[in-house]
Amino acid sequence: MRVHGSREGMEVSLRERGPKAPGKRELHRASNDRHVEGRYWSVLGLCEIANFASLRRHLGRARADSLVLDVARRLSDIVPDIRIAAAGRAVIEIAFERESPEEAADDIDRISKGFLRALDLDGEPHQLDMHFGVAAAPLVEDDEVLLAEAAESALDQARIDGRVVMLDLSRADLAFDKLTLMRELPRAIANGEMFLQYQPKVHVRRQEIASAEALVRWQHPTRGLILPGDFISVAEQAGEISTLTLWTLRQVIEDQKKLREDGFDMLLFVNISGQLLADPAFVDEVCGMLATADAKLGFEITETAVIRDPESAIRHLQFFADSGVTLAIDDYGAGLSSLAYLKKLPARELKIDKMFVTQLTSSNRDPLIVRSTIDLAHALEMEVTAEGVETPSALALLSVMGCDMVQGFLISRPLGLDAFRKFLADDGHLENASGPASFVRPESFWKRA
Numbered sequence: 056m057r058v059h060g061s062r063e064g065m066e067v068s069l070r071e072r073g074p075k076a077p078g079k080r081e082l083h084r085a086s087n088d089r090h091v092e093g094r095y096w097s098v099l100g101l102c103e104i105a106n107f108a109s110l111r112r113h114l115g116r117a118r119a120d121s122l123v124l125d126v127a128r129r130l131s132d133i134v135p136d137i138r139i140a141a142a143g144r145a146v147i148e149i150a151f152e153r154e155s156p157e158e159a160a161d162d163i164d165r166i167s168k169g170f171l172r173a174l175d176l177d178g179e180p181h182q183l184d185m186h187f188g189v190a191a192a193p194l195v196e197d198d199e200v201l202l203a204e205a206a207e208s209a210l211d212q213a214r215i216d217g218r219v220v221m222l223d224l225s226r227a228d229l230a231f232d233k234l235t236l237m238r239e240l241p242r243a244i245a246n247g248e249m250f251l252q253y254q255p256k257v258h259v260r261r262q263e264i265a266s267a268e269a270l271v272r273w274q275h276p277t278r279g280l281i282l283p284g285d286f287i288s289v290a291e292q293a294g295e296i297s298t299l300t301l302w303t304l305r306q307v308i309e310d311q312k313k314l315r316e317d318g319f320d321m322l323l324f325v326n327i328s329g330q331l332l333a334d335p336a337f338v339d340e341v342c343g344m345l346a347t348a349d350a351k352l353g354f355e356i357t358e359t360a361v362i363r364d365p366e367s368a369i370r371h372l373q374f375f376a377d378s379g380v381t382l383a384i385d386d387y388g389a390g391l392s393s394l395a396y397l398k399k400l401p402a403r404e405l406k407i408d409k410m411f412v413t414q415l416t417s418s419n420r421d422p423l424i425v426r427s428t429i430d431l432a433h434a435l436e437m438e439v440t441a442e443g444v445e446t447p448s449a450l451a452l453l454s455v456m457g458c459d460m461v462q463g464f465l466i467s468r469p470l471g472l473d474a475f476r477k478f479l480a481d482d483g484h485l486e487n488a489s490g491p492a493s494f495v496r497p498e499s500f501w502k503r504a
């Protein structure tokens with residue numbers, strides 16, 4: 056759904072986001088409160104001052120830096136009940152709830168029209184060119200991450216189109232017709248619609264970024280961003296997972312070269328579907344690729360994949376290990392487990408599934424499971440990564456338990472290559488960081504990424 060880009064209007068308290076990601080949490084609670092009042096749609100918008108650079112040239116840096124306050128004031132004049140937060144010097148995040156997407160679209164329409172009128176900046180009228188990227192989802196299906204990612208992808212589209220873009224994430228829209236997706240996938244891979252994001256894994260004791268995991272995304276021309284949970288199984292069923300994974304591997308090898316040029320020579324992990332461990336053509340192709348590329352790769356595989364056809368999986372994994380690939384066991388504890396196979400796998404790393412980690416400090420059982428898994432992995436001479444680390448308290452507990460590496464939103468969301476390079480470049484000051492909590496980045500960082 057798209058709407059075109061009016062009107063005006065009070066005192067705004069612009070909420071800079073806190074150091075972790077509390078904004079999201081607050082937003083969520085507010086949403087649920089509204090739910091009781093019968094507002095069923097959650098709306099998240101990103102409003103970007105497109106001509107920020109030229110305004111800064113004219114106004115000077117200091118004044119330009121407070122432009123978001125002027126924008127926030129106008130926004131709340133137009134729609135008084137919206138919540139507003141700065142997401143950078145030129146981007147403002149807005150959030151509100153409505154009874155229907157049509158009602159939400161009306162408000163967005165009023166907002167965009169409201170910026171057609173010049174803003175009074177210290178007595179001088181200035182026209183702000185705005186880009187609006189908006190996502191709306193039914194509150195019952197509210198997924199903050201999905202909503203934020205959809206708003207970002209809507210903003211990307213708005214920059215290209217030069218107009219307001221609003222994505223409707225209702226299940227009706229998202230109830231992907233898997234068959235259609237299956238048909239579209241080969242073209243999407245060939246057309247460059249897939250892209251990778253990287254999520255760092257931090258070594259707790261060494262206080263450094265040990266490696267990163269590549270996660271694939273599909274930027275669909277009409278549906279917007281599609282996350283792997285919605286298309287990996289489609290790719291498997293469509294027989295396209297090999298093509299997709301080979302594309303991913305080539306891209307990761309290329310990206311690794313760029314990271315090296317920046318001075319970051321790090322191991323990059325790729326998720327390898329269980330299906331592929333039984334596919335000799337895939338294994339041959341990958342071994343050939345590894346022989347020619349000067350790459351430092353890791354593969355994440357699930358134990359369930361191995362248990363399905365252990366003999367060929369273990370043989371193929373050994374080929375990969377012999378070619379210099381670091382193997383990590385993914386989602387440990389979430390699927391089938393077998394100590395017999397665990398012992399036989401040439402894996403160097405074990406990743407504890409996020410379902411145990413996100414509940415770590417609120418559950419009685421999960422800390423016991425995590426602790427004993429860490430001890431087990433160490434006994435098998437594997438390093439342990441906890442995924443889904445979202446809070447400083449989880450990080451602190453994992454650190455005490457002897458967990459080697461952590462990965463999760465606390466440290467960073469998955470980032471596109473450029474943002475990831477920026478993340479690494481900004482990391483210099485961490486060398487002297489005293490505690491793991493210093494990896495926490497301000498929310499504004501992610502927003503600009």
Ligand code: C2E
Nearest residue numbers: 270271282283284287303326327328443444445463464465
């Ligand atoms: P995974 O391998 O378990 O990847 C981690 C997932 O957890 C990612 O979701 C990531 O965005 C999310 N995550 C990271 N940190 C946190 C956190 O602190 N809290 C929570 N709640 N979640 C966090 P994503 O990117 O949607 O990927 C979903 C799954 O799709 C992956 O799960 C992986 O199994 C699969 N996948 C992703 N890329 C590929 C690929 O290139 N090939 C294959 N075969 N599978 C892939």
Ligand code: CA
Nearest residue numbers: 268326355385
């Ligand atoms: Ca993984």
Ligand code: CA
Nearest residue numbers: 385386406442
């Ligand atoms: Ca995982």
